[in-house]
Amino acid sequence: MSDWKQNLQKTRYVMDGLLLISFMLVSAPQSTGVPLHEWGSLLFVVPFAIHILLHWDWIKSSYRRVSSKAPMKEKFGIVWAYLLYLVMLLVFVSGFLISIALLPALNIDIQIQDFWSKIHHDSATLIMPMIGIHLALYWKWIVKFTQRMKENRA
Ligand code: HEM
Numbered sequence: 001m002s003d004w005k006q007n008l009q010k011t012r013y014v015m016d017g018l019l020l021i022s023f024m025l026v027s028a029p030q031s032t033g034v035p036l037h038e039w040g041s042l043l044f045v046v047p048f049a050i051h052i053l054l055h056w057d058w059i060k061s062s063y064r065r066v067s068s069k070a071p072m073k074e075k076f077g078i079v080w081a082y083l084l085y086l087v088m089l090l091v092f093v094s095g096f097l098i099s100i101a102l103l104p105a106l107n108i109d110i111q112i113q114d115f116w117s118k119i120h121h122d123s124a125t126l127i128m129p130m131i132g133i134h135l136a137l138y139w140k141w142i143v144k145f146t147q148r149m150k151e152n153r154a
């Protein structure tokens, strides 16, 4: 494999690991407390944006591939990633709309509505198994790359 491709794979692997760890941290407000949860979620945008940028070519070609003769698994992965993106947006938007620490600290006053609390609770609960499926789709890649990193062959 050419050097730049190998380096891209390595970068993706390391960044995916960081993304998973930061996602687990922001998913546990009961342990971290809500203020840390809110500021942490803001930081989470960084590894998340990097995850998307590292797959920019994939995103550009996804529309063509989903309407081509690509294998079913590949098409499913594409649709799933887009659904995941939408649910992630919902988690974020609803989170901001129920903020009790971050927005007040920025002097932004909002009226918290039960509707958005329920949406935040439901979308955050839904996104966990969705990410599980997202990871399962790339499980072979994860196992293969973990092995390579352990043996220092990556
Ligand atoms: C905790 C959250 C997430 C983790 C741990 C995660 C992890 C991964 C892993 C391990 C891969 C395969 C390896 C790679 O190419 O990097 C991958 C691919 C991908 N992920 Fe995520 N992901 C997460 C969230 C998301 C979200 C919310 C989106 C929505 C935009 C997304 C979009 C993608 C795309 C577009 C690919 C490339 C698919 C391909 O190459 O076929 N991921 N992700």
Ligand code: HEM
Pocket (backbone or CB within 6 Å): 026, 027, 028, 029, 034, 037, 038, 039, 041, 042, 044, 091, 092, 094, 095, 096, 097, 098, 099, 100, 102, 103, 117, 120, 121, 124, 125
């Ligand atoms: C990756 C992004 C996020 C994830 C995965 C996430 C996940 C969660 C989870 C699992 C809960 C517990 C829900 C419950 O049991 O009712 C929660 C609560 C909460 N989240 Fe988030 N959240 C995210 C982003 C945000 C953001 C950006 C904010 C605001 C700036 C926010 C504000 C809150 C608040 C105020 C609560 C407490 C709600 C309550 O006690 O009723 N979240 N979040």
